[in-house]
Amino acid sequence: MAPTPLMDYRGVASRSYSCAQVVEEALTRAKASDDLNAFVEIFDTSARAQAARVDAQLAEGKTLPLAGMVVAIKDNLCYKGHRVTAGSKILSGFESLFSATAVERLINAGAVILGRTNCDEFAMGSSSETSFYGPVKNPLDTTKVPGGSSGGSAAVVAAGLCHVALGSDTGGSIRQPAAFTGIVGMKPTYGRISRHGLIAYASSFDQIGPFTHSLEDAALVTQIMAGSDGFDSTCSSRPAPALRAAAPTEKKKFGFFRPTLEHPGLDPEIKEGLLRLFDALRSEGHTVDALDFPYLDQLVPLYYILTTAEASANLARFDGVRFGHRTAEPVDNLEDLMKGSRSEGFGIEVQRRILLGTFVLSSGYYDAYFGKAQKARRVIRDHALDLLQTYDGLLSPTSPHTAFALGRKETDPTVMYLEDVFTVHANITGFPALSLPGGLHSNGLPYGIHITTGPWEEEALFALSATVQNTLKGITA
Numbered sequence: 001m002a003p004t005p006l007m008d009y010r011g012v013a014s015r016s017y018s019c020a021q022v023v024e025e026a027l028t029r030a031k032a033s034d035d036l037n038a039f040v041e042i043f044d045t046s047a048r049a050q051a052a053r054v055d056a057q058l059a060e061g062k063t064l065p066l067a068g069m070v071v072a073i074k075d076n077l078c079y080k081g082h083r084v085t086a087g088s089k090i091l092s093g094f095e096s097l098f099s100a101t102a103v104e105r106l107i108n109a110g111a112v113i114l115g116r117t118n119c120d121e122f123a124m125g126s127s128s129e130t131s132f133y134g135p136v137k138n139p140l141d142t143t144k145v146p147g148g149s150s151g152g153s154a155a156v157v158a159a160g161l162c163h164v165a166l167g168s169d170t171g172g173s174i175r176q177p178a179a180f181t182g183i184v185g186m187k188p189t190y191g192r193i194s195r196h197g198l199i200a201y202a203s204s205f206d207q208i209g210p211f212t213h214s215l216e217d218a219a220l221v222t223q224i225m226a227g228s229d230g231f232d233s234t235c236s237s238r239p240a241p242a243l244r245a246a247a248p249t250e251k252k253k254f255g256f257f258r259p260t261l262e263h264p265g266l267d268p269e270i271k272e273g274l275l276r277l278f279d280a281l282r283s284e285g286h287t288v289d290a291l292d293f294p295y296l297d298q299l300v301p302l303y304y305i306l307t308t309a310e311a312s313a314n315l316a317r318f319d320g321v322r323f324g325h326r327t328a329e330p331v332d333n334l335e336d337l338m339k340g341s342r343s344e345g346f347g348i349e350v351q352r353r354i355l356l357g358t359f360v361l362s363s364g365y366y367d368a369y370f371g372k373a374q375k376a377r378r379v380i381r382d383h384a385l386d387l388l389q390t391y392d393g394l395l396s397p398t399s400p401h402t403a404f405a406l407g408r409k410e411t412d413p414t415v416m417y418l419e420d421v422f423t424v425h426a427n428i429t430g431f432p433a434l435s436l437p438g439g440l441h442s443n444g445l446p447y448g449i450h451i452t453t454g455p456w457e458e459e460a461l462f463a464l465s466a467t468v469q470n471t472l473k474g475i476t477a
Contacts, residue, residue, distance in 0.1 A: 003139065003159050003160035006022070006026055006029065006162065006163060007022045009067065009068035009069040009070065009163050010068070012054070012067045012068025013058070013067045013068065018051075018055050019052075019067060019068045019112065020051040020052060022068050022070060022112075023047050023048060023050075023070060023112050023114070024048075026114055026161060026162055027042065027044060027114070029159075029161045030042050030115065030156070030162075033139075033156075033159055033161055035142070036136065036137045036142070036156075037118055037135065038117055038137075038139075038151075038152040038155035038161070039072070039116070040075050040085070040087075040115070040116050040117065040118050040133055040152070041083060041115050042114065042115040043079075043082060043115050046081070046082070046113065047113065047114050047115075050107065050112040051112050054068065054112065064109055065224065066109040066110040066111040066221070066224065067110035068112070069106075069111040069112070069163050070163050070164075071111045071112065071113055071114065071162060071163065072114050072117050072152075072153060072156045072157075072162045073103055073113060073116055073117065073153075073165070074150050074167045074168055075087055075116040075118060075152070076119060076123055076201075077100045077102070077116075077168070077197060077198055077199075078098060078099055078100045078103070078197035078198075079096055079100070079103055079116070080098050080099040081095065081096070082096060082116070083116070084096045084116065084199065085132070086119070086122045086199045087118060087119045087120060087122065087130070087132055088121045088132050088318075088345065088346065088347065088350070089325055089344065089345045089346075089347075090325045090341070090345030090346055091323075091324045091325070091345075092132070092324070092325055094323055100198055100208075101194035101197055101225075101229045101231060101232065102197070102198075105224055105225050106166075106224060106225065111164075114161070114162050117150075117153045117156055117165060118131050118133050118134075118136045118151065118152035119131060119136075119148070119149050119150055119152050119153070119167075120151070120349075121346070121347045121350050122199070122315065122350050123149040123150070123168055123173055123201045123206075124311070124349050125148040125149050125416070126147065126172070126176060126416055126417075126419035127145040127408075128145060128146055128147065128150075128151025128152060128177070129145060129406070130347055130349045130350075132347065135407075136151040136152045137155070138151075138158075138180060138181060138403050139155050139158050139159035139181065140181060140403070140444075140445060141445060143406060144402075144404065144405060144445065145180065145403055145405070145408075146158070146177050146180055146403065147178075147180035147403065148176070148177060148419075149168075149170075150165075150167025150168060150169070150174050150211070151177050151180075152165075153165035153166060153174075153177070153211050154167070154177030154178055154185065154211050155177075155181060157213065158181035158182060158183050163212070164210050164211065164212050164217055164221055165210070165211045166210060166211075167185070167208075167209060167210075167211060168201070168206055168207065168208055168209075169185075169187040169206070169207050169208075170201050170202050170205045170206050170207075170427060171303055171307065171423060171424040172398075172419070172420045172422075172423025172424060172427070174186065174187050174209045174210075174211065174435075175187060175398050175423050175426075175433060175435035175448065176398060176399050176419060176420070176423055176448075177211070178211055179398035179437075179438075179446065179447055179450075180399065180402065180448075181446070182446030183212065183213055184210075184217075184435065184436060185435045186209045186218045186222060186433075186434045186435075187427070187433050188207055188208075188209055188222055188432050188458060189207075189236075189430060189431060189432045189456050189457075190204070190205075190207055190234075190455075191234055191430070192207070192222075192226050192235075192236060192238075192432070192456070192458065193207060193222070193235070194208075194225075194227075194231065194232040194235040195232050195235070196231035196232040196235075197231075200310075200314040201307065201311055202306065202308075202310035202314070203314060204306070204310060205303075205306070205427045205428075208225065209222070210222060214245070215462055215465055215469065216244075218245070218434070219244055219245045219458075219462045220243070222243055222458060223241065223243040224240075226240035227239070236456075242459075243459060243462055244459075245463075245465065245466045246462075247463060247466035247467040247470050248463050248467065251285045252393070253390065253392050254278075254281060254286060254288045254289070254391060254393055254394070254464075255289050255391040255393075255395070256274075256289075256394065256395045256396055257293035257296065257394070257396060258290040258291060258292060259292075259293050259296040260296065260422055261274060261275075261397075263296070263400060263421065265401070265418065265421070267447075269442060270397050270441070270447045271397075274395070274396075274397060274438075274449070276475055277395075277438070277449065277471060277472065280471045280472075280475050281467075284471060286467070289391070291387060291394075293383075295379075295380055298376065298380075299424050299425055300420060300424060302373050302380070303420065303424045304353075304356070305369050305370060306374070306377065307357075308354070309357040309360050309370050310357070311353050311354060312353075312354045313357070313361075315346075315354055318342065318345065319342065320338055320340070320341025320342065320345065321334070321337065321338065324341075325341055325345040326341050327341045327343075327344050349413070352413065380428050381428065381429045381430070384431065384452075384454075385454065385455075388453065388454040392453070392464060393460070393464045394451070394452040394453075395449065395468075396422045396450045396452075397422055397438075397447065397448070397449070397450060398422060398435040398438075398447070398448030398450040399419065400418075400419075402441045402445035402447050403445050422450055423435075426452050430455060431452050431453065431455050432452070432453055432456075432461045433450060433451065434451050434461055434462075434465050435449065435450050436449045436465055436468060436469055437472075438472065439472065439475075439476060451464055451465050
């Protein structure tokens with residue numbers, strides 16, 4: 001059964017109730033849901049102070065588009081005066097000196113930051129089990145994972161503890177948890193939202209995006225976070241678009257990669273649900289074509305070559321010297337200090353990816369692995385751009401299956417990497433993508449429908465998502 005929704009933040013702007021009342025309800029709910037392990041920390045004092053400030057601004061007649069919206073942020077987003085650790089021991093006790101641009105823009109629009117959410121360590125994982133703080137539980141079934149790496153953010157929205165949560169998406173870390181928890185998860189075009197204040201995993205892949213209950217809230221929050229930022233040279237100078245989640249009246253052309261529905265790991269019920277959706281879209285006059293895609297099996301290896309290479313460089317700054325965890329073991333030199341601090345501070349999965357990244361960047365292997373992967377990335381992007389000259393959007397499952405059991409052990413760690421098989425395409429290309437709740441499996445858990453459009457086409461993405469959502473309602477009615 002779905003949790004009772006939190007008080008609607010729109011009632012604050014209409015003065016039906018105060019922002020302080022909404023925040024108090026959210027704080028009460030968050031503290032009562034401690035068993036989910038979704039929050040790493042709840043910001044009682046600052047949340048109440050923000051609520052009071054919003055109420056005062058509204059009393060003065062100020063217009064705030066997000067007045068009363070309660071937001072949680074993933075534990076890799078900086079918030080001035082608050083701790084941030086990226087789910088890792090290596091940053092235990094670290095307090096941020098500044099706020100991420102995306103967080104700052106939400107606060108300026110009237111949102112209240114409730115707390116920081118649990119996640120896979122340095123966003124490396126697909127189950128939210130690699131965190132230093134322990135695993136997150138799926139609020140729909142606490143024996144299951146909520147997905148990863150932004151599982152805590154997905155869980156707090158799905159559990160009705162806040163209106164919106166921010167996550168980061170490097171290979172599917174917003175969209176896969178959204179599918180596992182039955183909510184909306186959106187990754188914008190790379191460069192649409194500033195990454196300033198996001199602790200980097202892989203800088204050319206990472207993007208900040210929202211978890212919400214509705215397309216309307218996702219569009220609103222994305223619009224407010226978007227736009228140029230002098231602190232991030234990779235952030236686009238394009239004006240932030242006016243986003244709305246309204247289905248267009250004209251008929252659209254959708255494509256889907258045939259190999260995704262033929263993938264041996266795809267749950268038969270999810271495949272059947274996709275085929276029903278395609279038939280329903282066609283019956284409404286839309287085009288849905290099967291497309292050949294020869295690169296599906298190359299996507300995940302390509303992704304892990306490039307992202308681990310970037311991670312090995314990004315995580316070099318966590319050395320136990322300037323900030324964060326430092327080994328207490330006696331050492332004789334700086335190298336031993338760094339080795340000891342990093343061995344104690346980083347978890348196994350993070351160490352594994354750093355080592356892999358260091359290998360593919362090493363002398364003699366750079367051209368064979370990293371160089372070829374960069375060229376392959378361009379091939380895949382060009383292929384997708386060519387397709388999206390003909391089609392308005394691409395459809396697929398978000399994940400091959402529904403949420404799996406907590407503590408599922410794999411003797412081969414690369415099995416978990418295949419969780420990204422349907423989502424990573426959007427990160428390799430840098431295109432915007434969104435996961436919609438697609439329906440319920442016979443096991444009672446939700447699955448997601450994944451929609452991708454061309455770069456900088458967030459307006460089209462929300463419009464197509466509204467079309468698909470309306471069609472899904474007709475199927476389940």
